[in-house]
Amino acid sequence: MLPRLIRLPAFWVASGILLLILFLGVFGHALAPLDPLKGSPAVLASPSAAHPFGTDYLGRDVLSRVLAGAPVSVLGAVEVAGIALVCGTVPGLLSVYLGRAFEWLTLRIIDTLIALPFLVFAVAMTALLGNGISQAMLSVGLLLAPVFYRVSRAAALQVSSSQYVEAATLAGASAAWVLRRHILPKVLAPLGIAAAGAAGTGLVIVASLTFLGIGVQPPAPTWGGLLASDLGYLDYQPYAPAFPIALIVLTVVALNLLADVLRDASGQSGQVLLKKRALRKAAKKKRRVLAITRAVQEG
């Protein structure tokens, strides 16, 4: 799958953007040119050389706040996707092997999680569990788990009823061996697609929660919190929300693009795509060879 992946240009675009965003997420605090919490008399200033993104209602440098807000927003999304991956995949794979009772129970829980209004539940859970960033991550991660449960369960069901797994079991392979050797490789691609999607959703949900002041208390900067404080001063700075919005949308677009590329490269459609590209390339080469031969013949 990897060789196919690296031949798709969209993969390089998506991973380039994501690496950049991840860099912001890890080194955001260090990159901030000014103290993101320190105010100045220049309140609601327009963008200038000293403040490239302007200043907010307390005179704080917006660029510094955007950069310093990146860790919570970006690493939060990664963390949420990781929690959802573990909490969804493990019961998803086990539901195929641990018998009907476990299967029924997990299926009902997953049905329930899907039926719950996501954001309402995330807000309620985070605030009631103590309103901290780790509570927010945990509740959003749990609520995103159904996607991974379904994906891993579907793949495990499909593979476990196939003949080579039957043959392996007949030859004396243990369930753990079958899981590791046969099922895990099949599940990886759909899980990657789901993880990219979940990270995008997680980013938006974490931004929504911090926008509401849940999970992270002001004045600690987050992308959602920046939007909340911009909202009160739209009359003076209608362009201010554009900076955090651009970063959020860019990240989500890149994650969706990555999911699409993974889907293309892992499935049948990717092969068609690449075959088309190869055919086009071959035709181009043939045309060029023909043109050269013609030129040689004429000249």
Next chain:
Amino acid sequence: MSAEAEILPIPHVARAASAGSSVALLRLRRVAIAVARPVGVFVPVFLFATFITFLLGAVTGLSPAYVQLGDAATPAAVARLNHQWGLDQPFFVRYWSWFSALLHGDLGKSWSNGVSVSELIGQRMTISLSAAGLALIIGIVLGALLGILAALTASSLLDRLITSFVSFISVLPPFVVGIALVAVLAVGLHWLPSAGYVPISAGFGPWLSHILMPALALSLETVAAIARQLRAGLVGAYQQNYVLGARVRGLGPRRIFFVHVLRNGAGPSLALLGLHFPNLLGGAVVTETIFALSGFGVFASQSALRGDVPAVQGILVVSIVLVVGFNLLVNILLNRIAPAAARGI
């Protein structure tokens, strides 16, 4: 996203008509199955969801004493208030009394002011439901329009334009759209009021102008989902052999579209609508904050931040009931337009 991929177009199976009273009997049985099956799915969901809701409130260890007294709560005062609210009883006794009251429509009393939670939610529900309802209508109409247009002009320039537009709006979260709408339509152009709510009794125009932006912000996700799924469903249905058969028999394009293609291709997007309804309710939490509507979403986040457990539980129960009810409705509709779907759930 995965849900869209999982819903496959369901071929429409013509109703088998046999003679006499057995037809009536068969029809009765089918209606009974169509009603019983979703109920069999949704009753456990409702029970589980309400149980999780109650469990969530119970494990937080919050007490009305902290909500009412704040830092002044002494252990004696906490114990007295806990006893007064019945919180010193065993977990399952509390759960049962909460659940049986809930079945009678009583959601308990708010910890912060002692007012009935059902009443508090009821007051705010009109605002939220008018925004969510309008969002649903925009989502269905605009989504269906875009989806049908893209499917009818499949692989043309218009189709590509619509598809890329839909992909673009599908990544925009409601609160981003909401803020952008305020910045452009209210602050920049002064076309619409930026915040607040006017009841419909004060006139349809003012009501709509206050509710339009929140509804638009909420609806874009639904528009994208419906347009995408409907396009895929319709294009898939057009490739079926029965469409070729209908064409060979000389049926007009309009009849083929409405009778054969739309009926079979619309099922998955209708099912998707049921899956997206929770998002409409959830998005209300954020959009109501942006547009300063005092609906149930704002009530949810404020109560949650205050630690008002009965209010939060009440909100969750009401939204679960709304979601389950809406999905039941979608399932019944789905059975009406494509009877084969009744077997697939």
